Amino acid sequence: MLLDTEFFRRWMAATAVAMDREADRLTELDAAIGDADHGSNMRRGFATVNDVLDKEAPDTPGALLTLAGRHLISTVGGASGPLYGTLLRRTGKALGDAREVTREQLAEALGAGVAAVAQLGGAGTGDKTMLDALSPAVEVLGASFAEARDAALAGALETVPLRARKGRASYLGERSIGHQDPGAASAALLLEALAESAGPRGGGDA
Amino acid sequence: MLLDTEFFRRWMAATAVAMDREADRLTELDAAIGDADHGSNMRRGFATVNDVLDKEAPDTPGALLTLAGRHLISTVGGASGPLYGTLLRRTGKALGDAREVTREQLAEALGAGVAAVAQLGGAGTGDKTMLDALSPAVEVLGASFAEARDAALAGALETVPLRARKGRASYLGERSIGHQDPGAASAALLLEALAESAGPRGGGDA
């Protein structure tokens, strides 16, 4: 099964819908251990991405993700803006200018994106960040979209008992324990949207 | 029965005790239709008066009340400071330099004090001010201390249905209706303290 530009367009659209729907929950999570803006950051960012994609309609998967990433960087701000922006931009760059890519190619490119996030933010897994959802997901994305989604969700939930070592939540020390990381939660939404785009309409995994 | 300087000293002491005890209630009344300071104003004022009287020990009733009034003016501030200060100061002046005075003389002098308050503040009875407790009290003080006390209390309670036309409560218009005027309530305490001083220890009415 090959993933075309339209597939990536659907992914971004589904992500925007999910971020909008879950914005309040993400903000609540951020209120507990951060500054209560993650939901509005994600909603604003992906809404803009979709506006831009509607207007500019890039014609390769790589160009589409690169453009999306650039616009996240330009509209989100905060920690999540550069990090999510870098994730998509580097994933897009890694996809090159192919008109269609395989899931395995996407898995590899997303791996490069995740590595760029780790490098930019200096976090590793277990630091209670979005990486705790992203890293396990890219590892199994080669196998299936559904598994990647499940791994991201599980990774996000596994941040609950962790003590934060990066980002704003790290200021809380021990008090960060017992709360889910908002960025890990939004990363799970991104992977959920990916699986959804690949579902019935998108060719699915099987 | 003659009222000596000691009697007036007791009156001021009893007033200070009453104002201190009732300060929170006076402040609550003032919160409803004013600015929530009447209790602390009265407490501060009469506490100072008593400190001063302890130190200076004036030797006539007139001198004592004049001194008390001057110190209320110097320490209370707000509307009640000049008004209560004038009440006592003018009452004291009206008593002249007699060493002892009759209740009738006091009633007359206090009448002059109340008139001075009315002139200074420009209020009449029914305007929902301290005058609504003071005026009925001085009218019957010639008859007995207890009647004066009761008249003051009744007058204070009768301010509840009135609409304020003077002082801060007048800003509320209709919304001032249904609340007791704090200044009338404190005036009732002043008259209560007077009756108390005249009671068992003070020679009483009968």
Place this chain on the structure above:
Amino acid sequence: MLINVPETVVADGLRGMAAAHPELVVDVENRLVVRRDAPVAGKVALVSGGGSGHEPLHAGFVGPGMLSAACPGEIFTSPVPDQMVRAAAAVDSGAGVLFVVKNYTGDVLNFEMAAELAEDEGVQVAKVLVDDDVAVADSTFTAGRRGTGATLFVEKIAGALADEGAPLERVESMARRVDGASRSFGVALSSVTTPAKGTPTFDLPPGELELGIGIHGEPGRERRPMMTSGEIADVAVDAVLEDLRPGGPVLVLVNGMGATPLLELYGFNAEVQRVLSERGVTVARTLVGNYVTSLDMAGCSVTLCQVDEEMVRLWDAPVETPALRWGR
């Protein structure tokens, strides 16, 4: 509350002000804040004061170009005549003293007594009453309009005129003109908590607001469900314009009550400017900030003052106080 005990709030504040402002003489015991260079030879002096809890008003407006001295009272309680008499004596150069008095029964009575006493001591005293709050009907059924935001305009403009060396009658009549040309309207989004009472003066549930409040936590004239900043600007500006009807440009003060974030005040100012421009009113100058406050109350007020060229010139004149500083 960030306090020690309610009884020492005013004294503690003055001690802290003294430490932060060596350019002022702060007499904690007698509750006076005085320009260090007072009395200034030949200059009319301005003295104001009122209950504490409205900071920076008045002590924050002491300095060249504005007040010569301020007398802070207890929280929301007018100061006593002794303070004003002492202030007058400290700042009078022989050219006389203008008392700037906000129209509240307590302030009026205490300043009146002080004026008599100061005159007995040979100080020439004039008084101006500030009464700009249109939420209170100015009738025989009330104590008259309250003094609020216009106080800042009066103190700044008359203060500048005094600094130019104008005689007492001119400073007094300018102060009166500024007051006459100024009107305010205030809105509370929360109540106020005084240290003495420790709980809110009135109950204002979130989701409701009070229109037409004063600066002492007196409840307002009307309660309404929460409105947008734009709707509040419509109500406030129209309430002012109903009374003022300016034929020329205005000074605008968009004032915070203490707990409203500056960001929101600026946003409110944008709406105030919109309404003014819709009503055809031109704006000469705008000041936005927490200047005439009510302790921890959330909310805002709008004050407009119709100005002529002289008033604008005096507004722009240098001022050097803790809370207002500009000009060179």
Place this chain on the structure above:
Amino acid sequence: MLINVPETVVADGLRGMAAAHPELVVDVENRLVVRRDAPVAGKVALVSGGGSGHEPLHAGFVGPGMLSAACPGEIFTSPVPDQMVRAAAAVDSGAGVLFVVKNYTGDVLNFEMAAELAEDEGVQVAKVLVDDDVAVADSTFTAGRRGTGATLFVEKIAGALADEGAPLERVESMARRVDGASRSFGVALSSVTTPAKGTPTFDLPPGELELGIGIHGEPGRERRPMMTSGEIADVAVDAVLEDLRPGGPVLVLVNGMGATPLLELYGFNAEVQRVLSERGVTVARTLVGNYVTSLDMAGCSVTLCQVDEEMVRLWDAPVETPALRWGR
């Protein structure tokens, strides 16, 4: 809240700021506040920015003697690189630009990206990271100390040096020295409510306080029953001194979080000065007010900066911004 809708709070605030401050160029669309006379020939430019909700920081510090431009982000959200790049281009005279960055992951990442992009466009960029909050351990287990009150010291002192014509390296190293010599500690008496969330970020019942809070409504390190102003001063000053141990005089910033009345802040300052004097620390200058705020949070912070003569001279140098103005 005095707002229209959460989405327009920042833009509304900028529109209102534009109306009140004709001496600044406010670009509402691109979210920039710039000195009207920028670029100033030969002068190093200072650019700062950060999430909104801390007003007057940073936009209120734009003007002669301090910042050349500020980039306001969404509420509590770092601005985006585009704003900083545009700001740098607007203010660079060729002498280079110093980015003043508060140490938060978001600010650091966005300013880093902006620095790269601006350098690609030929602007020489230096960066200083402000990290003064001792409530956060500066270890590999945290994102490092937060930038809070010291930002004002860095912007004022480095801004004055830039105005004197010092080259970029000297302005940068002075900024770094000021940051290195500064430490802060903050206390919340209430939570903060952001427009987007609409309810308090954390629950803080009356009668309790949070020690060691930041300026974004992040919960602090420890909760305690309410303390007196004197006790809070003991804790805050000692927390700072444990980390700073000044060998000479200090600048003191007694900062309000937004909703604490100025009267209480001054009272708190009296206690801060008491503790400093008990600890043998001499005070060079003191500033009291709401400068680095957290929307409607009640509370305060103390920032100390150990200064030498040059730093005091630069602190005293003229500054002419909406929120800080002095000197002639």
